[in-house]
Amino acid sequence: MREFIDGAEAIARGALAAGCNFFAGYPITPATPILLHMLRELPKVGGVGIQAEDEIASLGFCIGAAMAGAKVMTATSGPGISLYSENIGLGIMGEVPLVIVDCQRLGPATGGATTVGQGDVQFIRWGTSGGFPIIALCPTNVLECYSLTVRAFNLAERFRCPVFLATDKEVVSTLTSVNLDDYQAEPVVERRLAPPDGDFVPYRVPRLEDVPPMSPFGGPHLVRFTTSTHDERGFLTKDPAKVDRLNRHLAEKIEAHRDEIELVRLDPQEGAKTLVVSYGITARSMQEAVALARQRGQKVSALTVYSLWPLPERALRQAMIGLKRVVVAELNLGQYRLEIERLAGLLDGPRPEVVGVHRVDGELIAPQEILERI
Amino acid sequence: MTESSSSNPQITTYRDLNQAKYPFCPGCGHSLVLDKLNAALVRLQLDPRQVVIVTDIGCSGLSDQYFHTNAFHGLHGRSVTYATGLKLANPELKVIVIMGDGGCGIGGHHLLNAARRNVGMTVVVCNNFNYGMTGGEHSVTTPHGAKTSSTRGGNLERPMDICASVAVNGASFVARATAFDHDLPDLLARAIAHEGFALLDIWELCTAYFVPNNDFSKSALLGTLESLQLRTGVLQTTDYPEYSRAYRQTYQGAEEQGSGGARELGSGGAREHPGTSAPPHLRTSALLPTLYPHRLTAPLRLVIAGAAGQKIKSTASLLGVGGVLSGLWVTQRDDYPVTIMSGHSVAEVILSPEEIFYTGIPKPDAMLLLAPEGLKVVQRQLAALAAQDTVYVHTALLPLETPAQVVPLDFARAAGVDRRSLAAAAIAAFLRHTNVYPLEALKEAIRRTQRPQIAAENLAAVEASAGLL
Numbered sequence: 001m002r003e004f005i006d007g008a009e010a011i012a013r014g015a016l017a018a019g020c021n022f023f024a025g026y027p028i029t030p031a032t033p034i035l036l037h038m039l040r041e042l043p044k045v046g047g048v049g050i051q052a053e054d055e056i057a058s059l060g061f062c063i064g065a066a067m068a069g070a071k072v073m074t075a076t077s078g079p080g081i082s083l084y085s086e087n088i089g090l091g092i093m094g095e096v097p098l099v100i101v102d103c104q105r106l107g108p109a110t111g112g113a114t115t116v117g118q119g120d121v122q123f124i125r126w127g128t129s130g131g132f133p134i135i136a137l138c139p140t141n142v143l144e145c146y147s148l149t150v151r152a153f154n155l156a157e158r159f160r161c162p163v164f165l166a167t168d169k170e171v172v173s174t175l176t177s178v179n180l181d182d183y184q185a186e187p188v189v190e191r192r193l194a195p196p197d198g199d200f201v202p203y204r205v206p207r208l209e210d211v212p213p214m215s216p217f218g219g220p221h222l223v224r225f226t227t228s229t230h231d232e233r234g235f236l237t238k239d240p241a242k243v244d245r246l247n248r249h250l251a252e253k254i255e256a257h258r259d260e261i262e263l264v265r266l267d268p269q270e271g272a273k274t275l276v277v278s279y280g281i282t283a284r285s286m287q288e289a290v291a292l293a294r295q296r297g298q299k300v301s302a303l304t305v306y307s308l309w310p311l312p313e314r315a316l317r318q319a320m321i322g323l324k325r326v327v328v329a330e331l332n333l334g335q336y337r338l339e340i341e342r343l344a345g346l347l348d349g350p351r352p353e354v355v356g357v358h359r360v361d362g363e364l365i366a367p368q369e370i371l372e373r374i
Numbered sequence: 375m376t377e378s379s380s381s382n383p384q385i386t387t388y389r390d391l392n393q394a395k396y397p398f399c400p401g402c403g404h405s406l407v408l409d410k411l412n413a414a415l416v417r418l419q420l421d422p423r424q425v426v427i428v429t430d431i432g433c434s435g436l437s438d439q440y441f442h443t444n445a446f447h448g449l450h451g452r453s454v455t456y457a458t459g460l461k462l463a464n465p466e467l468k469v470i471v472i473m474g475d476g477g478c479g480i481g482g483h484h485l486l487n488a489a490r491r492n493v494g495m496t497v498v499v500c501n502n503f504n505y506g507m508t509g510g511e512h513s514v515t516t517p518h519g520a521k522t523s524s525t526r527g528g529n530l531e532r533p534m535d536i537c538a539s540v541a542v543n544g545a546s547f548v549a550r551a552t553a554f555d556h557d558l559p560d561l562l563a564r565a566i567a568h569e570g571f572a573l574l575d576i577w578e579l580c581t582a583y584f585v586p587n588n589d590f591s592k593s594a595l596l597g598t599l600e601s602l603q604l605r606t607g608v609l610q611t612t613d614y615p616e617y618s619r620a621y622r623q624t625y626q627g628a629e630e631q632g633s634g635g636a637r638e639l640g641s642g643g644a645r646e647h648p649g650t651s652a653p654p655h656l657r658t659s660a661l662l663p664t665l666y667p668h669r670l671t672a673p674l675r676l677v678i679a680g681a682a683g684q685k686i687k688s689t690a691s692l693l694g695v696g697g698v699l700s701g702l703w704v705t706q707r708d709d710y711p712v713t714i715m716s717g718h719s720v721a722e723v724i725l726s727p728e729e730i731f732y733t734g735i736p737k738p739d740a741m742l743l744l745a746p747e748g749l750k751v752v753q754r755q756l757a758a759l760a761a762q763d764t765v766y767v768h769t770a771l772l773p774l775e776t777p778a779q780v781v782p783l784d785f786a787r788a789a790g791v792d793r794r795s796l797a798a799a800a801i802a803a804f805l806r807h808t809n810v811y812p813l814e815a816l817k818e819a820i821r822r823t824q825r826p827q828i829a830a831e832n833l834a835a836v837e838a839s840a841g842l843l
Contacts, residue, residue, distance in 0.1 A: 002662045004691070004698050004706075022463055029712065043625035048462050050621075053487040057455040060448070060484070064459020067446065068467065086449055113712050174733050175691060175706040177698045180661075217426050217444050218464045224438075226447040235439055284731040364734040 001180045007145040007172040011101055011165065012037035014149025015073045018188050020099075021047030022070035024061035026054055026080060029113040030169040031103040034075035055083035059100070063087060066096050067225050069216030071153060071191070075101035077169075078120050079110060081127060088162055089128035090227045092250060095203070095212065097156035097163075097191065099149070104168040104280075106331075106362050115362030116169040118280055118331035122338075124164050125309050132247075133254040135261055136164035136309040140283040142176045147185045148306065154189035155261060159253055160211050166308055168331070170281040170364065196220040204232040208249045209256035254310060262312035265304040266319055272299040273324040274374050275352075277316070277340055279305040282329045282365050289370035300374050308336070316343050323352040327373045329365050333358050388415040388422060390442045397436055401585075403553035403578020404434050404500050410553075411470075411498065412441070414562035420468055428457045430473035430481070432507045434500040437472045451481025454488045457495040465618040469495040470566060476505050478536050479514035485536075485573075489545035492570040494616040498562070499536055499573065500553075502580035510583025517598055521587045533602070536575045541610045547572035548610040552599075553579070554592055555606070564608070570616045660695065660822045666815040668700040673726035674810060675735040677755050679748025680797060682715050686748070689797035690721030692832070693804075695819035697725045700811035705733045709751070718747040725810060740808070742800050743767040743774070744783075766804055781807060781843065788838040795835035802839035 011034055015023070023038035025031070035051065042049035048065070052058040055076055062072040076084065081102050091098055102124060106117035124136050135155050137148045149165055156163040194200050194213040200221035205212050215221040224234030229246060231237040254261070267290065278286040283304040290302040303319050305312060320326055326344060328337040337356040344351050357373050359365050389412050398404045415425070425443040429435045431450035438445035448456045457469045478485060478499055488495065504522050505511040511524040514534040521528060541548045547568040551558050553576055565572040577595055584590050599606065615623075676693075680686040687708045694704040703726045711717040722735045737758040742765075743749050749756075749771055759765065759778040766781045767774055774780055783800055785791055791799045798820075805813050813836065820832045 002664070002698050003660065004662060004695050004704060022459075024459070043621075046626060048618075048621060050462060052455075053483060056452060057458070057484055057487070060452045060455025061459035061462065063448075064446070064456035064461075065463035066459075067456075068460045068463035070463040087452070090449055114709065170707065170733065173708070175694055175704070176730075177662075177694070177702070177704045216464075217446070217460055218424055218467050220423070222423060222442065222444055224445045224447075226445070227449050228447060234445070236436075281733075284733070288731040363736075364732065366734060366736055367732050 002177055003180060004175055004177050005142060006033070006175050007139065007142050007167060008033035009037055010142045010145035011075070011149050011167070011172065012041060014146040014185065015099070015153065016041055016045060017146070017185060018071065018150045018153035019190070020071045020073050020153065021045065022062065022065040022072040023047070023049045023074065024052045024058045024065070025074050025076065026052050026058050028077045028080050030105060030173050031075040031077050031080070031101065033172065034101060034103070038073070055080040056087065059084045059087035059091075062098050063091060063094070063096050066098050067094070067217055067223070069219065071097070071157075073099040073101065075103065077103045077105045078117075078123070081120060081124065085128050088134070089130060091162040092128065092130070092132050092134070093227055094225050095160040097160050099152045099156055099163050099165060101165045101167065103172045104166065106360065112362050114169065116281060116331060116364065117360065117362070118168060118282065119335070119360070120166065121308060121330070121332060121335040124166055132250050134162055134164060134309055135159065135254065135307070136166045137263070137306055138166045138279045138308045139171060139306075140280055140304060141171065142178050143182055143184070144306070145171065146183055150185035150188065154186060157189045157191050158211065158260070159257070160214070161254065164309075166280070168281050194221065201232050202234045203230060203246070205249055208245065208252040211253050258310050261307055261310060262315060263306040264312045264315045265306065266315065267302040268319075269294065269299050269301050272301040274299070274327065275301045275303060275319055275323050275325070276327045276329065276370060276374065277303045277305065277336075278329040279308060279336065282331055285365045285367045286329055286370055289367035289374065292367060292371055293374045298374060305336070311339050313343060316340065317347060320344055320347060320352055322350070326352045326354045327357060327370060328354060329357040329370050331359055331365065333360060385416060385419055385422070388412050388425075388441050388443055390440055393440045396440060398433060399582045401579060401581035402433070403502055403576070403580070404437065406553040407498065407500055407558075407576055407578060408437055408440060410558040411562055413559035414566060417559065417563045418566060424466060425468045425470065426460055428453045428460070428469060428471045430471070430477035432474040432476050432505065434472050434474045451477050451479070452484065453477060454481055454484040454495070454497065458488055458493045461494050461618050462621070465494065465616075465622070468566060471495055471497045473497065473499055474506075475499065475501045475503060475513040475515040475536075478534070482514070482534075482539070485540060486543045489540040489543045489571050489573070491617045492544060492546050492614045494570055494618060495572070496565045496568070497571070497573040499575045500578060501536065501575055502578050502584055504580055504584045506580045506582055510580070510587060517602075520584070522583070523587075535604070537573065537609050540571075540573050544612065544614060545573055545610065546570035546612040546614050547608070549573070549608045550575045550577070550604060550606045552577045552595060552606065561608070570614055662695060662698045662822070664699065664701040665818065666700040666812050668697070668702050668727070668811040669809055670702060670725060670727050673724055673728070673730065674740065675738045676723045676725070676740045676742065676804075677735055677738045677752055678721045678723065678742040678797065678801075679744065679752040680719050681745035681747040682710065682717055682719050684719060684744055684793060684797050686719035686721050686744070686797050689801055690723050692798065692816060692819045692823065693723055693801050695823055696811060696816040699815045699818055702726060702811065703728060703730050705730045707733055718751045720748055720751060738763065740764045740766070740804070742804060743771055744797060744800055746771065766800060766807070783842045785842065787841045789841070791835050791838050795831050798832040799835040799839040799842060802836040803842040806839065807843060
């Protein structure tokens with residue numbers, strides 16, 4: 001049995017499958033269909049969906065609801081991420097599990113509301129003050145919209161932080177035929193709650209890389225949550241030792257567990273000296289380009305990046321060893337290529353040349369354009 | 375409300391006794407307000423675990439640390455949004471927001487909307503007419519003419535009436551007071567006990583800045599109230615339903631579920647959704663079995679270009695669903711202006727015997743041209759056509775300069791086909807001409823996905839399409 005659906009609906013289904021029971025959003029092309037799906041479906045499962053007065057409130061509602069025990073998601077596009085910025089910081093500082101869908105569109109500011117882009121890649125990485133790690137996943141098709149949304153929720157619970165699903169106008173709005181049997185998702189990770197008895201210290205972690213268990217507002221404990229630099233009890237502090245420990249913890253809980261987060265798909269070819277790297281909608285052009293290249297006898301490998309952040313360094317470095325050429329295809333002027341160039345520069349021995357295939361005219365990169373650079 | 379039962383020992387203070395001393399300046403109104411808030415809480419005897427004090431930024435943002443309740447210290451001006459999220463997720467919570475006049479400025483939008491929605495929370499505004507934490511700059515409530523560090527020559531702006539602003543937007547409990555009022559604990563208790571959105575605008579002194587900069591005092595504060603003709607006490611109450619409960623009643627069917635929905639949300643999202651590894655728990659689109667054969671051996675890339683109102687998008691979906699019913703892989707990209715009811719509407723459909731990766735169509739195999747608006751935006755694709763390609767074109771758009779084979783569609787010869795069903799007739803004509811898949815599959819797509827009346831119109835158009843070719 002099959003169906004004909006778009007990525008927006010698959011994201012909504014993935015969220016519900018992951019146990020999402022709260023959604024707040026503000027209408028924006030091309031993310032609005034996710035808002036509408038969630039507003040329609042959440043009440044059916046005892047959840048709450050609401051349209052907020054703006055994007056700042058959308059994420060504010062989500063953060064409040066998450067700390068009251070909900071599994072939360074919001075969806076927007078680049079201009080909305082701009083307004084999310086300060087609350088992304090709060091989500092990092094307060095250690096809030098939440099999923100943010102960015103349906104990327106073209107250009108800065110209002111840009112091209114109905115045209116595709118992948119220009120938020122570095123923006124979501126560094127999208128708030130302070131400079132701390134975030135997690136971002138990137139689906140290439142409808143099935144992955146579903147499975148990676150579930151994974152985004154799981155990572156958010158595992159690491160108590162904002163997790164982006166970085167998608168784009170084409171992936172969320174292109175209708176696609178899908179085999180129902182092909183839907184896959186990992187088991188749902190439930191929130192790790194503090195034992196109901198005894199003292200609850202909201203931000204106590206034995207080791208820097210540990211993730212503190214939660215207790216919802218209105219639950220068995222008194223809970224303190226704060227946007228400010230705090231001690232383990234959630235009180236403001238300027239004690240350098242405590243401040244240092246907090247900030248290193250916020251980075252280390254992700255950095256120390258990169259193996260659990262990093263996700264790529266390598267399609268290697270024996271003897272290939274060229275590798276194509278891509279992500280999101282552009283990875284589909286890469287798949288077609290690589291198939292065409294192999295048909296005409298060229299040897300080429302392909303790597304699809306699913307976890308944009310943290311950068312899947314180990315897999316990328318491994319895949320680049322001994323290569324002559326790495327082609328990076330993306331709908332921006334080289335934001336991810338910069339990362340690949342940095343990694344290539346760290347390789348021992350001969351380093352591959354890194355070339356980009358970029359478009360910022362609102363059109364997709366055609367397989368032929370990638371083929372020309374292979 | 376969650377009051378502790380009479381058998382429990384009386385709670386004598388909600389202050390955190392480990393944080394006995396407030397950090398505020400001598401004479402600061404915040405200390406008075408917090409003591410009176412504590413008195414109100416003692417009066418109400420709420421379970422501290424059900425009380426969340428949400429603070430904003432500024433000196434009053436430090437307040438939550440001095441209470442033995444839950445605490446949420448958030449970003450400047452956004453306290454009301456966190457309070458909204460808390461309340462929506464768990465309507466049992468008593469949410470008390472403490473913010474300054476600065477927060478009312480930067481977060482005024484949220485304040486108005488929370489009032490308008492009537493989300494259950496108590497907003498306690500510590501209004502001391504300036505930014506006490508950053509150096510005494512003017513705020514939205516600084517009186518006209520007042521001197522602050524940012525209005526050295528006197529404030530040119532008129533002060534915002536916080537109470538009137540939320541009241542006119544439907545706040546269900548609005549009161550104004552001064553920090554000196556002896557009945558402030560009563561007023562605070564009433565506001566907290568109120569089910570919906572309650573706001574208390576409490577005027578007070580900033581002894582660090584506003585007092586020295588303006589020779590301000592308690593009597594000057596009272597004089598300002600008088601000169602602005604502002605009343606104190608309860609200014610407005612309404613019995614609008616509280617939002618989080620209204621939501622559950624209207625959307626979740628509280629008759630069946632009671633407050634269970636709230637507890638499910640409060641329990642960390644443990645509610646089980648059926649079918650976590652497969653999607654059918656959310657059947658909103660049609661299930662499509664393979665019922666028909668197709669005749670494609672390679673992908674067919676089709677561009678349908680028309681105008682708003684011609685139902686290009688939904689009709690292209692019918693073509694897609696028919697393709698899926700015929701065992702094909704299908705993608706459909708749409709392009710239209712943001713003002714969807716005017717201008718062009720273009721759908722790009724790929725029908726393929728194999729999985730489709732790249733969904734763009736720089737060079738189509740066939741085009742359906744149905745309106746001048748669409749024709750205008752597909753010029754590059756039209757120019758890319760070659761002799762083996764086909765253009766199906768509304769006769770009104772002829773002549774057309776192209777090396778491709780041109781198939782005119784003469785809608786004058788298709789009885790009963792109007793603007794609303796023109797695209798369906800055109801697609802049916804395309805299928806008749808190409809035999810990509812049987813016409814019956816398109817009819818089945820119409821029957822499976824469209825409401826009966828629209829389906830009837832489109833089925834009639836499919837029949838009438840015989841006359842087009």
